[in-house]
Amino acid sequence: MANSRGQSRNTKQLELIWRAVKDDSSHPTADQIYDRVRKKLSHISLGTVYRNLQKLVSDDKLQVLMLGRAQHFDPLVERHQHFICESCDRVFDVMVDRQREIKPAKLPHEGFKVTSHQLAFYGVCKHCSA
């Protein structure tokens, strides 16, 4: 319970999970993270990984990206977009320059309040098109 009532504790599990994702821009899934963390703490459970990832998300340290049917975690919380390679499924961060940004406030119909928008690009990455 990091964000409601009650104290949050600094557990070894939370710490290891955070270290495993904080500098990773490859957008890993929960069980990719599980595999990594398990190398340091073999008895950790997948449920614990999920619970701690949720906590990091609600503490705004991670963003979730839904791709296909799995959630991917992204430590880059600043505003950015993604490029998804349709050949290898890798996900790349894309910084869209402010000038090109869409003005979502004006787009939908009357009475709809837009608070955010998301843009994703699909194609073939440098690595796969070689």
Place this chain on the structure above:
Amino acid sequence: MANSRGQSRNTKQLELIWRAVKDDSSHPTADQIYDRVRKKLSHISLGTVYRNLQKLVSDDKLQVLMLGRAQHFDPLVERHQHFICESCDRVFDVMVDRQREIKPAKLPHEGFKVTSHQLAFYGVCKHCSA
């Protein structure tokens, strides 16, 4: 096998499923469609619904939208975007005018070939903000 080798057959099930979605812009999920079709053909199975929806998608009669962890089906196949209400989870079609469209070809880094892009708006719909 509608799109590979072999003939496709016109079954009662396929016909009913198509009728249940073709004029529907509410972006129903597979089991919402299942519920509807079951009223006409009570012994139809969910697997059949999934298989026929897949067929309609590969015949380009439907588009799939992944929202959360469920697929939603959209008979509007022309290029358009979506507005997702964060309060009621309803999905609305948004036609973005061509001039405002982003030019994806120029956005990502060198060596990346962009073939398509998708834009989704999040916010509160007219109905919920009332």
Place this chain on the structure above:
DNA sequence: TTATTTGCAAATTGTTTGCAACGGT
């Protein structure tokens, strides 16, 4: 001490598949 977090296993959700029977063509 004591409330939060863990590990484990079982439950859930959404989707796919194997297979014998069914039914278009």
Place this chain on the structure above:
DNA sequence: ACCGTTGCAAACAATTTGCAAATAA
């Protein structure tokens, strides 16, 4: 008759949950 399609149930994948034991504060 042939072969695609169906219904059913079981398999699957990703995620969540219940609960008793473990542990941070």
